[in-house]
Amino acid sequence: MSPKNKNKDAPDFLVDLLEARSPSGSEQEAQKVLDKYLKPCSDEYEKDTMGNRIASLYPEGDPIIMLAGHMDELGLMVRYIDKDGFIYFDTIGGHDIMMISGRRVKILTDKGDITGVTGRRAIHLMSPEDRKKVPNLHELWIDIGARNKKEAEKLVTIGDPIIYEHDFQPLRNNRATGRAFDDKAGCYVVCETLRRLSKEKSKLKAKLVSVATTQEEIGVRGSTIASYAVNPHMAIAVDVGHATDHPECDQKKYGEFYLGKGPIISRGPNINPIIFNKLVSCANKAKIPYQIEAEARPTGTDARSIQISRKGIATGLISIPLRYMHTPSEIVDLQDIENAIKLLVAFVKSVKKKEYGIW
Numbered sequence: 010m011s012p013k014n015k016n017k018d019a020p021d022f023l024v025d026l027l028e029a030r031s032p033s034g035s036e037q038e039a040q041k042v043l044d045k046y047l048k049p050c051s052d053e054y055e056k057d058t059m060g061n062r063i064a065s066l067y068p069e070g071d072p073i074i075m076l077a078g079h080m081d082e083l084g085l086m087v088r089y090i091d092k093d094g095f096i097y098f099d100t101i102g103g104h105d106i107m108m109i110s111g112r113r114v115k116i117l118t119d120k121g122d123i124t125g126v127t128g129r130r131a132i133h134l135m136s137p138e139d140r141k142k143v144p145n146l147h148e149l150w151i152d153i154g155a156r157n158k159k160e161a162e163k164l165v166t167i168g169d170p171i172i173y174e175h176d177f178q179p180l181r182n183n184r185a186t187g188r189a190f191d192d193k194a195g196c197y198v199v200c201e202t203l204r205r206l207s208k209e210k211s212k213l214k215a216k217l218v219s220v221a222t223t224q225e226e227i228g229v230r231g232s233t234i235a236s237y238a239v240n241p242h243m244a245i246a247v248d249v250g251h252a253t254d255h256p257e258c259d260q261k262k263y264g265e266f267y268l269g270k271g272p273i274i275s276r277g278p279n280i281n282p283i284i285f286n287k288l289v290s291c292a293n294k295a296k297i298p299y300q301i302e303a304e305a306r307p308t309g310t311d312a313r314s315i316q317i318s319r320k321g322i323a324t325g326l327i328s329i330p331l332r333y334m335h336t337p338s339e340i341v342d343l344q345d346i347e348n349a350i351k352l353l354v355a356f357v358k359s360v361k362k363k364e365y366g367i368w
């Protein structure tokens with residue numbers, strides 16, 4: 010059992026992925042977890058120049074199904090150190106600037122972690138107008154306790170990635186909070202699906218390729234090259250989706266999605282209708298709860314790049330309901346994650362020989 014894992018209901022593989030710090034472009038810690046849990050269960054295991062991890066099962070199968078979940082997460086990056094040793098930074102991925110100050114952070118340097126805090130002028134020192142404003146990024150800094158630039162430069166290098174120190178914590182009712190359920194949850198789902206199917210290979214007609222992708226948060230970049238390389242007939246991306254079951258979230262605007270009511274199956278132009286129907290019928294047959302989301306445009310997920318790779322790939326999207334996306338304290342229901350795995354296991358087993366999703 011993972012030493013960080015204090016909840017027997019949370020799988021070690023998921024907790025280890027959540028503990029791995031993997032801002033886009035610096036995914037080494039997540040790769041290590043995947044190499045430990047995923048590689049031993051796969052028939053083929055590949056790495057590539059962008060750090061994707063590509064695991065295959067039953068290589069002689071036809072069609073080829075690719076599952077994709079991204080291993081990268083939001084972060085910050087050291088941009089400039091001033092004469093007093095305060096560190097200015099850029100953001101990796103889409104941050105809510107209001108959320109950045111007052112955090113404890115780790116700067117991930119080649120020589121190890123440096124602890125710091127994100128500083129901002131205290132509220133007492135702000136004019137009434139300034140209190141209402143969203144700060145500019147250059148009005149925030151990281152304080153590592155250094156006395157001056159020279160001291161800070163000995164510890165920290167321009168370009169070092171930075172991560173919030175917010176560990177996985179179980180909550181009540183099977184819910185849990187963590188720093189990067191987006192998208193360690195989806196990455197876990199696609200990899201765990203392969204691990205479970207590795208024990209049922211005789212039931213497969215399709216070759217299954219589970220890809221833990223990199224750099225999703227900065228423009229679905231890992232999946233772009235992985236879908237070209239894998240060249241699948243069908244693909245399903247697994248990411249997180251907004252649960253709209255908390256205060257101040259207008260369901261008339263954003264739809265109706267709840268923690269604990271099952272994975273969200275997307276429908277719309279980014280989604281192949283055969284894949285959508287198949288996911289729904291597999292869920293019904295296996296009595297897995299699910300929710301349906303209308304996506305009228307290309308989604309902000311790996312499904313966007315995968316669908317239009319090469320001559321086109323029949324693509325689906327499953328999302329784990331999540332509260333407080335892109336904050337250091339996201340919340341999921343662990344049962345939704347488990348149900349997403351069950352749904353994908355059923356889907357992969359249901360695919361017939363030479364079924365390609367062409368309509």
Ligand SMILES: [Zn+2]
Nearest residue numbers: 191192226335
């Ligand atoms: Zn995201």
